[in-house]
Amino acid sequence: MDHDETGCQAPPEGPILCINNCGFFGSAATMNMCSKCHKDMVLKEEQAKLAASSIGSIVNGSSSSNANESVAATVNVQVNTVEPKTISVQPLSFGSSLGENGEVKPKEGPKRCNSCNKRVGLTGFNCRCGNLFCAVHRYSDKHECPFDYRTAARDAIAKANPVVKAEKLDKI
Template sequence: MNLCSKCFRDMRIKNEQAKAKAAMDKLVNKVFSFPAMVHEPTTAVAEKVKVSNRCSTCNKKVGVMGFKCKCGEIFCGSHRYPEEHDCEFDFKRSGRDDIAKANPVMKVDKVNRI
């Protein structure tokens, strides 16, 4: 295409923005094409999922160093252990289920002796 690096980068950015806009328009048209969605307020569509960067126990900022527990919460370094934040996730049951899935019970017919 005989473009310099700057022109090529600008052209690539414009193409990506055009693709993103087309995908967004397609999504918006798809969401609003349902008859049940016509009467609902548009704020329900615009809601975003809140990503928390604070410890669920002490509300301390954890940033990128937060520890995600199997219960689905994020904790700081001092509350990362299940005993520290009173985790209600059943680790024993989860382990038993994993072992049961990995080692299915094999029932074999009895061998008749001659």
């Protein structure tokens, strides 16, 4: 029986090489690209859309959908005509947006005991007063801790054991 009579499709003649000439085999599901090239292409498209939306909001000063769509269309055309190595999202972000999103913290020095200034590293003990201490000064009586443990314990007990008073007699 022929494939035409049964309604089945014939398998392709042979394996299809990736259209990017990377040496791997592609498939019709990934637009004749190998999985790696297809994934890279999808990632670049997402970056271009993100860049277009950020450019549109910066240029127009508003978040209107019509302006963002027109900018997105022009950026997508540019992405397809320019080599992928020259596309970068980082130059599109400005100093004001970097300060809002993620501030770079200055590198802190080694962790030290607040009493003797000894380097403690990972073995330091955090006290309830908010300071860091070495093994010798970790106890509250050794570093003159200003935290009031008695009041904290009373509050914890009062919170855990509320006073319940029931009526002695049922009212009629």
